[in-house]
Amino acid sequence: MSATGPRTGGTPVVDRRRRRTLSDDPTPTFFTSALDGAPRWVAGVLSALQAALLSFLVLTLPAVAAYVATSADPSNSGVGWFRSVGVGSAMWLLGHGVPAHVGPVVVSLVPLGVTLLALFVCYASARRSGLATWSAYAAGVGTYTLVAVLLALVTGVVGIDLARAFVGGATVSAIGLGAGLLARPEAPALRALTRPVWSRCPAPLRTGAAGGLLASAALVTVAALVTALWILAGRATIGDVVRGLGLDAVGGVVLAVAELAYLPNLVVWALAWLTGAGFAVGEGTHFAPDDVVGGALPAVPMLGALPSSDVVGPATSLVPLVLVAVGAFVGLYVHRRLTPQRWWESALACAAAAVGTVVVVTLLVTLASGGIGPDRLSVVGAQGGVVGLLAGAGVLVGALFVALPGDALLRAEIARVVRALVPRDRS
Numbered sequence: 001m002s003a004t005g006p007r008t009g010g011t012p013v014v015d016r017r018r019r020r021t022l023s024d025d026p027t028p029t030f031f032t033s034a035l036d037g038a039p040r041w042v043a044g045v046l047s048a049l050q051a052a053l054l055s056f057l058v059l060t061l062p063a064v065a066a067y068v069a070t071s072a073d074p075s076n077s078g079v080g081w082f083r084s085v086g087v088g089s090a091m092w093l094l095g096h097g098v099p100a101h102v103g104p105v106v107v108s109l110v111p112l113g114v115t116l117l118a119l120f121v122c123y124a125s126a127r128r129s130g131l132a133t134w135s136a137y138a139a140g141v142g143t144y145t146l147v148a149v150l151l152a153l154v155t156g157v158v159g160i161d162l163a164r165a166f167v168g169g170a171t172v173s174a175i176g177l178g179a180g181l182l183a184r185p186e187a188p189a190l191r192a193l194t195r196p197v198w199s200r201c202p203a204p205l206r207t208g209a210a211g212g213l214l215a216s217a218a219l220v221t222v223a224a225l226v227t228a229l230w231i232l233a234g235r236a237t238i239g240d241v242v243r244g245l246g247l248d249a250v251g252g253v254v255l256a257v258a259e260l261a262y263l264p265n266l267v268v269w270a271l272a273w274l275t276g277a278g279f280a281v282g283e284g285t286h287f288a289p290d291d292v293v294g295g296a297l298p299a300v301p302m303l304g305a306l307p308s309s310d311v312v313g314p315a316t317s318l319v320p321l322v323l324v325a326v327g328a329f330v331g332l333y334v335h336r337r338l339t340p341q342r343w344w345e346s347a348l349a350c351a352a353a354a355v356g357t358v359v360v361v362t363l364l365v366t367l368a369s370g371g372i373g374p375d376r377l378s379v380v381g382a383q384g385g386v387v388g389l390l391a392g393a394g395v396l397v398g399a400l401f402v403a404l405p406g407d408a409l410l411r412a413e414i415a416r417v418v419r420a421l422v423p424r425d426r427s
Contacts, residue, residue, distance in 0.1 A: 043129060044136030047180075048143035048173060051125040055118045056151075059095075060088030062254045089155050091261070092118075096148055096168030098161050099370075109370035109380055111261035112268070115172065122176025123183070130180060132187035137177060144173035207338045208349040211330040212356015215395045218326045219361065223271035227263075230270065230305040237304035245299060259302050265381075266302060268368035271361065272382035273307070275390040276320040279369075281306065283376035289316040298377070323391055327354075327398020334403045343413035346403045354396035362388030 064085065090100040095114025100107040122144070130136055148169025152162055182190050198206055231238070247255060269279040269287075278288025281303060286293040292309040334349045362384040369381020404410055 039135070040131045040133045041135040041139035043131040044133075044138070044140035044177070045143045047125045047128075047130040047136075047177065048122075048140040049147070050129070051118070051122040051173075051176065052144055052147040054125070055114075055121045056088065056092050058117060058121075059091045059114065059257070060085055062257045063087045063091075065253070086155060089151055093148070093152055093155065093157070093165060093168075095261070096172060097164045098152055098157060098168060099164075105374050106378075107370075107372055109262075109265065109372045110367050111258075112264035112368055113261035115367075116264060118172045119176040119179075122173055123180040126177040126180025127183045128180075130177065130184065132181045132184045137181055140177045141170060141173045144177070145169040204338060204340070204345040204349040205352050207334055208352020209356050210337070211333050211349065211353030211399070212360065212395075214333055215326055215330045215353055215357045215391075216360035216364075218329060219271055219274065219323070219357070219391060220267065220364075222322055222326070223267050223274060226270040226274065227267045227305070230266075230307060233311075234305040234308075238301045241299055241301045241304050245301075255301070259300075262302060265368040266305065268364050269381065271391075272365055272387045274319055274322055275387050275394070277382055277387045277390055279382040281380055283379040289319040295376075298373070320390070320394060323394025324398040324401070327395035327400075328402045329398075330395055331399035331402030331404075334399060335406045340407060340409055343407070343409040346407040346410060347400065350396060350399035350403050353399055354392040357395045358388040358392035360388075361391040 091111065091114060094100045094107065094109075095111050095118060097110055126140065130140065145166060146169075148165045149162065152165035157165060181187055182193070201209075242252075242255075245251075245255070272279045273287060273289060276289055278286050278291070280286055281297060282295050284293070285295045285297075287307055290312060292307060292312055294306075294309065297303045297306075330353050331350060334346060334353065338346060338349050340346050364384075365382050365387045366384035369384065371378035372380050
């Protein structure tokens, strides 16, 4: 059937408004620009270019400002302005997983703040000016990845580091641009988009996967609160380090940007601290709830927030119980969301939540670990696999402790087994 309007001279007149309403792929009415009528992948390209440029400028402008403010210093007479741009470029690439080479020193510690900035800018750019089509999404991811690779080539990156630029750019853009496009009004819901996959997954695994994400988010939230307490407790040391550096206004801004770039790393280290595994800031150091082995640290104000040996005591040795508490919260979620059909499904959902926690925590800790200098400073962070396993184990214990006693099918199965094992009195 076709929509027709009034006839003129026997010729049907098509109602254009109704034809547009019935279109399977309508163009958003609020998206009006000089590019109307262009292929839809163009919107993806422009969104990716906008995201890459904005995130790059946020990191480069402070470096350029520092160069301008210190250009009159005779000690900087041989330093060109392009060096400051190179610093911003190295920081941007480092946030995408590409190590920075400062002379013979290799800095491989990813500033997660830069990564989060790139993700947010990609999200905001796609949500504002993208189009929720597969062609626009693919073009955006390809363009952003190409920008990352080209910038790496311009700055002299070769070999395996060039592959890291490709993977980092593709990962950041795929997540950020994808989230932004899904937030647009014409986009389908994520649940509807992924239904062909999760609908084939058993209910216990679906519930457990959601529980794993919930546990990971809760652990990161607790770690952020612990980090805030560390900063509050170490504010005097942080102030002494800042005053000892003797920075001017521009230097202070540059330092603040660098500190914010690595602040999420400190949160992830606090997560490793919560598990009891602890973390290191330099070879030979160890910061854990039951043991603190310090050492000479760089003059970085943020490091003044690290826990000292004074906080170690009987109370801090109980810190890993936080993982069990988070697991109990996940167990309550599993109990309320899952309607088991078999006695073992609640336990399976709890195990799936623990596995999801292991995967997420391992990934976060691995990304937040690396090197910031030569020799002993090449070891910073924690072992992702160990921290992830400890987090998953704590979550599993807490989840089983809450979810299993409330499972009527499990109680009935246990009662049946007990009756089968206990002999009846036939007298």
